[in-house]
Amino acid sequence: MRTVIAEDNPVLRDGLTRLLADYDIDVLAAVDNADDLVTAAASLQPDIVVADVRMPPTHTDEGLRAALRIRQDHPDMGVLVFSQWVETSYARRLLADHPARIGYLLKDRIVRTDDFVDALRRVAAGGTALDPEVVRQLLAAPAVDRGVASLSPREREILDLVAQGRSNPAIAEQLNLAGRSVEKHVTAIFTKLDLPQARTDHRRVLAVLRYLNASAAGDR
Structure with a gap:
């Protein structure tokens, strides 16, 4: 490198x-x-x-x-x-x-x-x-976004870690959760934010951007 x-x-x-x-x-x-x-x-x-x-x-x-x-x-x-x-x-x-x-x-x-x-x-x-x-x-003042607002506290916690660049195994280790549990939470986040799987889109990044955009809108 x-x-x-x-x-x-x-x-x-x-x-x-x-x-x-x-x-x-x-x-x-x-x-x-x-x-x-x-x-x-x-x-x-x-x-x-x-x-x-x-x-x-x-x-x-x-x-x-x-x-x-x-x-x-x-x-x-x-x-x-x-x-x-x-x-x-x-x-x-x-x-x-x-x-x-x-x-x-x-x-x-x-x-x-x-x-x-x-x-x-x-x-x-x-x-x-x-x-x-x-x-x-960045997330201190989230705006009203139906998808973001519907996230549970655990889903928000996991999305925070996704925003930090953590992988699912790393999140599971930090939160002391089973790997399958983290995968289910991440899938639920994608569903609530209406982010279907697509070949050209990175859903983890898009989910973080939705979260950050909600915060930015709340600052205005």
Whole structure:
């Protein structure tokens, strides 16, 4: 796997570079600003980019705006936002435009390097990886959606974990449920959200988007 890192803190930037090298992940470039990130993504074509949110010159939202541009220009490229800050409006746009190959993790909530590397690999492979706190803030004000409103508390809990990029076996382990039970809950979610099986649609992603869109509508 090949990646480009954008982080203005030199200690963290060098640390990430060395960490990923230990996991046989090739860091093609490690830059300290959003403009260089966009340039490196276009010229080097990595499998995934890792971007901080706040970078020079204003230290506000440069990293997220760069992530959105990369997603627009290179939809098959993974993007993992790795930051101390949750910017819900940008997170929704990242998920809405291209729901696959996206991650949003919080620096102070990563307790195991293996978790970070696993999330990076999952996003690069076409999945999602969202910190539970990011999901919580995105879903803090759900709007009235008949399908979403009909979900049981357990179904909502499972959909939260689906939004974090968890597989059915991982959900079963975390909630101490049987695998078949999780499968039945997921199927019920698809049914309540009117998401029939289709060859070209990813129902897990579509279910998460319905949930996030309900939250976004509630914010307006």
